[in-house]
Amino acid sequence: MELGPTELSHDYLDLDDLFTPDELAVRDRVRTFVDERIRPNIAGWYATATFPRELVKEMADLGLLGMHLSGYGGGGRSAVEYGLAMMELEAGDSGIRTFVSVQGSLAMSAIAKFGSEEQKQQWLPRMATGDLIGCFGLTEPSAGSDPASMATRAVRDGDGWVLTGTKRWIGLASIADVAIIWAGTDEGIRGFVVPTDTDGFTATPIEPKLSMRASIQCDITLDAVRLPTDAVLPGVRGLKGPFACLNEARYGIIWGAMGAARDSYETALRYALERRQFGTPIASFQLTQQKLVDMVLEIQKGVLVALQTGRLKDAGKLRPEQISFGKLNNVREAIAICRSARTILGGNGITLEHSPLRHADNLESVRTYEGTDEVHTLIMGRAITGIAAFGGA
Structure with missing residues (x-):
């Protein structure tokens, strides 16, 4: 007798048995969200190259923003729980999963790992709730796989810093409230917390695209962006x-x-x-x-x-x-x-x-x-x- 399309069609090796009930619960919550909010709409968003900003607060309410970070609004979830959530989001669309990755694994992670106490308090709780959006500026037009050759520079000027340069393929930059910008300095490569309303900061979406159409990637121009001394991430130097x-x-x-x-x-x-x-x-x-x-x-x-x-x-x-x-x-x-x-x-x-x-x-x-x-x-x-x-x- 032939089995036909049974559970073997989807989990041939019974891999679900390798996960804890808590891990499966996280997966199932995100899977339900994807089924209800992403699948019915993703074709339209992709066709019109629209990032659905209305999902940001919903994903925050699910605990997806900074879910693997501890404290300051982070969810304190395990790496496996985070991974399962990412698998379900990308079953909906890579662009939606990319938003959570840029927000949590890049921008929030940089502040959580290397920021001052003041920076963590200022930014992380509101990023976890989706009230603030972050981006992460490393790649440049001529420095992709070789970030050590980045041309963006930050120089000390009086009691602050001045950033000049360009970044490319920066996710979320045009809708972000804060950017983590990596730049060369006389002290080596440093990270800077840059409010995107700072004079000289410009983010321009890259269009048209044949991929990641329900997501946002941008060019960033830093035209003598002036920052205070405490804008630098104090916890790290170098790549x-x-x-x-x-x-x-x-x-x-x-x-x-x-x-x-x-x-x-x-x-x-x-x-x-x-x-x-x-x-x-x-x-x-x-x-x-x-x-x-x-x-x-x-x-x-x-x-x-x-x-x-x-x-x-x-x-x-x-x-x-x-x-x-x-x-x-x-x-x-x-x-x-x-x-x-x-x-x-x-x-x-x-x-x-x-x-x-x-x-x-x-x-x-x-x-x-x-x-x-x-x-x-x-x-x-x-x-x-x-x-x-x-x-x-």
Whole structure:
């Protein structure tokens, strides 16, 4: 007797048994939110390149903003709980998950890790409630994978600082209230807390885009932005500061990519069971079954990678090269899954009625930001061989 589409269709290895009741409760709350608020609307938001600002307070009420940070309004949730939330959000859309990542893992994390007590008190509680939005300015037009070559400079001027330079691909910048800007100084690279209403700060959305259309990415111009002395983040100097924040965001991507992959697979499975050709559901054809099986293999393995990474993070044992393992593998496999799912949908798969091609397009951005495939490959290569292969000859 054939099983048909049972729970094995979605959790072949019974991976839910590896999670605690509290972890599953977090997942299910976010899944319900995605089903009710994102799925019915995402095609429209994507088509019109609209970021749904009305969701910000709703996500804050769910405890998603700074949910893995402790104190100052943070949720104090575990890394695994945070990861599960990111997986469910990205099953809705990568752009929505990116908002939570920029707000919590980048902007809030920078202040929480390296800010003064005054900075934490001033910004974090209202960022956790969604009353204030943050952004994180590291990448520049000519400094993406090589942030050490950034041209943005901050110079001391009397009792303060003056920032001059440009940043590119900065999520949320045009709607942000505060920006964490990384700049070169005579003391090395430093981070600065910059209210976005400061004279000389300009954020311009990058349009049109073929990816992340329900999200916002911007160019930032810093034209002699004058800041007080206490605008600098006192807790760090050098690239280890922004890299620590990037690793927080990269960790969330490991989970999020599997959400996009899972949603694409489930969409393709439903379609294959309903769509009939040559008098039979296309799910009955061997080639279609092979595609579905390959998707299940990689999704289940990817969730296991994410879970082990999360357990290591919660235990305080996670190394940067292990984050690179997960980011490289899970995003790469998720793109392949989304593209394969699109082929099962045939011509209908290029419409916004179905999610796989939208997910695949979004994941092209996810594949690039927070470290390209090439960068994470070289991070792993250095860990394996002990030889750094970054940079040209």
